[in-house]
Amino acid sequence: MGKPDETFAAFNRSFDFDIRLFEADVHASIAHAHGLQGAGVLTEKEAALVTGSLRTLLLLAKEDPDYMILDSEDVHSFIESRLVELVGDLGKKLHTGRSRNDQVSTAFRLWLRDEVTQLQRDIRSLQSALVAAAERHEKAVLPGYTHLQRAQPLMWAHWCLAYFEMLERDINRLSDTSKRVNILPLGSAALAGTSFAIDREAVAKELGFQGVAQNSLDAVSDRDFAIEFAGACSLIMVHLSRLAEDLIIYASTEFGFIYLSDAVSTGSSLMPQKKNPDALELVRGKAGRVFGHHAALLATMKGLPLAYNKDMQEDKQAVFDCLDTTQICLSVTGIVLGHLSVNETRSREAATKGYLNATELADYLVKKGVPFRTAHDMTGRIVLAAIEKGRELHELRPEEFHEFSNQIGPDVFQALSLEHTVGSKSQTGGTSPARVAEAIKQAKAKLNG
Numbered sequence: 540m541g542k543p544d545e546t547f548a549a550f551n552r553s554f555d556f557d558i559r560l561f562e563a564d565v566h567a568s569i570a571h572a573h574g575l576q577g578a579g580v581l582t583e584k585e586a587a588l589v590t591g592s593l594r595t596l597l598l599l600a601k602e603d604p605d606y607m608i609l610d611s612e613d614v615h616s617f618i619e620s621r622l623v624e625l626v627g628d629l630g631k632k633l634h635t636g637r638s639r640n641d642q643v644s645t646a647f648r649l650w651l652r653d654e655v656t657q658l659q660r661d662i663r664s665l666q667s668a669l670v671a672a673a674e675r676h677e678k679a680v681l682p683g684y685t686h687l688q689r690a691q692p693l694m695w696a697h698w699c700l701a702y703f704e705m706l707e708r709d710i711n712r713l714s715d716t717s718k719r720v721n722i723l724p725l726g727s728a729a730l731a732g733t734s735f736a737i738d739r740e741a742v743a744k745e746l747g748f749q750g751v752a753q754n755s756l757d758a759v760s761d762r763d764f765a766i767e768f769a770g771a772c773s774l775i776m777v778h779l780s781r782l783a784e785d786l787i788i789y790a791s792t793e794f795g796f797i798y799l800s801d802a803v804s805t806g807s808s809l810m811p812q813k814k815n816p817d818a819l820e821l822v823r824g825k826a827g828r829v830f831g832h833h834a835a836l837l838a839t840m841k842g843l844p845l846a847y848n849k850d851m852q853e854d855k856q857a858v859f860d861c862l863d864t865t866q867i868c869l870s871v872t873g874i875v876l877g878h879l880s881v882n883e884t885r886s887r888e889a890a891t892k893g894y895l896n897a898t899e900l901a902d903y904l905v906k907k908g909v910p911f912r913t914a915h916d917m918t919g920r921i922v923l924a925a926i927e928k929g930r931e932l933h934e935l936r937p938e939e940f941h942e943f944s945n946q947i948g949p950d951v952f953q954a955l956s957l958e959h960t961v962g963s964k965s966q967t968g969g970t971s972p973a974r975v976a977e978a979i980k981q982a983k984a985k986l987n988g
């Protein structure tokens with residue numbers, strides 16, 4: 540082989556980023572050395588020397604940050620060359636029955652498996668912050684919206700727990716993704732499998748993989764696990780972005796339901812009255828970046844012939860950035876929630892203005908025997924009349940109700956009250972304070988379980 544062009548060499552190099560796989564690749568290499576020992580390629584003594592030296596590499600890297608000189612093409616060639624420095628030609632035996640194609644996928648999966656577990660912990664922390672925010676304002680009520688039009692009143696805690704549920708699905712999705720991450724490709728070699736009698740099950744067991752890839756050609760070509768992970772991160776970001784959007788709106792002067800602390804907002808350089816929700820806007824903005832990585836991975840893979848192609852080296856930065864971005868956004872969102880407070884007077888006032896109890900009036904009529912469609916119609920006409928009078932439904936006089944129906948009695952005022960409007964939504968999943976208190980209890984049990 541001739542010398543590579545310098546620009547190409549730099550272009551080809553992945554060590555600046557796949558350095559993150561260092562520990563995972565060393566552990567996978569140790570397991571491979573044991574596999575080679577079992578296959579009779581390495582004697583017991585040789586295997587001990589190789590694995591001992593690989594452990595030395597871990598120590599050297601930990602002690603001296605400058606040890607990781609970026610002179611290699613990638614983390615795999617770095618580890619191999621440092622091993623050869625330590626044990627000479629014996630180190631060159633380690634790559635028997637292995638290709639960088641099954642090696643990279645093994646290290647990547649090993650690394651990702653542990654990161655997924657950490658990410659799930661980070662999601663749990665945000666769920667705790669949501670429960671804490673719910674409990675800090677357990678009595679707070681705010682308007683709920685559809686089409687961004689005031690719809691029906693909700694408990695603030697119900698809003699918090701809506702996001703708790705989304706994050707719960709995210710945790711489950713990551714667990715499901717993990718099942719496919721946690722499969723051992725090593726032993727597939729370049730693409731056709733290996734002729735050395737390596738006990739792949741034993742290697743898998745040593746590395747804590749749940750199974751062994753069943754087709755060597757698929758094993759080295761497969762990046763489904765990376766795409767799935769980016770997809771799972773994308774959905775987490777969808778949830779964080781919607782949460783951010785809700786809070787940005789609620790913090791505006793027009794809504795004024797919440798205060799964001801100075802700790803997570805900025806002033807304007809020009810307009811002294813402003814408090815900009817930068818933290819939340821960045822979370823919302825970074826969602827697009829994670830979706831981009833997901834789309835990029837799909838596009839990178841779609842036209843690739845089997846098996847490995849260098850295009851696939853692009854998977855690392857995409858996945859790394861999905862992880863880092865999602866992680867920091869989970870953490871910052873938790874900080875924002877920890878600092879915010881609800882303006883309970885203002886949000887309650889908003890929840891009692893704008894005919895949010897119109898459905899209550901229709902339901903009241905239904906309970907008096909009026910068919911729902913008719914009740915809905917009649918309520919519409921009553922609301923129109925109330926708008927004309929410039930009053931809310933509960934501000935109408937009994938006679939004014941009677942003009943529409945003599946089935947409306949004085950008990951209508953109790954039905955239209957905020958307490959009844961919210962309190963009556965008492966079925967599973969509803970926003971009544973009793974239900975919400977129960978839901979908080981269940982959420983806490985999940986957090987402690």
Ligand code: ARG
Pocket residue numbers: 553557613615639640643847849851852853855
């Ligand atoms: N750095 C490469 C990657 O990340 C490792 C695999 C290289 N394999 C090869 N045949 N060139 O994909």
